[in-house]
Amino acid sequence: MTAHAHEKLTYEDYERLPEDGPRYELIDGELILNPSPITNHQHVALNIAFSLKGYVRQVDRGRVFAELDVVLSKSDVLRPDVCFVAGDSERIISPKNITGAPDLVVEVLSDGTRRRDEIDKRRLYERYGVVEYWVVDPELELVKIYRRNAANNYGRAVEVSMETGGAITSPLLPGFELPIADVFAAR
């Protein structure tokens, strides 16, 4: 008798999870349990969310969300730390979630989730058409920016770090500039 392959979960199963429980995501039908964010992770995610929120308010285009379900397919449901949906893509926003690929996704690394964020999620965001993926590394105080190239792949990431200085800018966000020191600022 062969072992019974365990069944993959879908978004319907995912939706039935208790709302007050831990933070789950679904990758290729596998339920992924994420630890609660730690202090350092939280302030970095907030810094970026606030900065993007200020930008969309100023230009009066696009939307910014934190910790909202992003349904990439029935078996791939992620909850990015921060995401940005450009003005032209707002149709993917529904009252419950985002159904489709946001233009920009930001994940802040925690110890123990590096591989998932840097490899598994990068591949998913690339495959489903997220234009830019920012991976924020609080330990090394740097941000890796993956950007879709002409061949629709993420090329080698651009890195902006506290060590080298500089600011995060993006073709998706004309006029936006986030100094790297503001990403990691404690206040």
Added chain:
Amino acid sequence: MALQPATTMTYDDYLRLPDDGRRYEIIRGELFVNPAPFTRHQRISRKLVVALDRHFMEYAGGEVFFAPMDVVFTRSDVVQPDVLVILDNNPVLHEKNVQGAPDLVVEILSEGNRRYDEVAKRRLYDEHGVHEYWIVDPELELVKIYRRNAANAYERAAEVSAEKGGVITTPLLPKFELAVADIFSAPGEGLP
């Protein structure tokens, strides 16, 4: 009057530290203590050392060593790299330790302590003239290679990953080729 740290350690203090299995290092006189490495870290270390040793057995030209081995850059900068290579014409190898810069240093990251290898030690190796510094990331299965550029400063010459089927090569060892996937392979696979 220049500011001085309250106490700085020197190599003499360092030699009096206990032999308790932990790794003691001093950088700018500051003591860093790291626990003994985990199984996976040691397996990767072995595979690297085996690959480098095979290279030198076949082509000669240098020697590979591994921790614990003291590398004394100055009296207040003493470290124990995971893996180090000293080429034949480099006079730093002494009976008790290495005095000066190895040609190549490799550090294998430990989760939760990445900043130490990625920042503090990179700066140290850069400052003291190590030609190449490889940072092995077991979690992402990749190797970052820092190499001196024409301006004599480190630059990220390559990031070689198992994901992309990368192969490590270096101008220091012209015939050396190492598939990154092999150093992260399971016991019995890839390399001994």
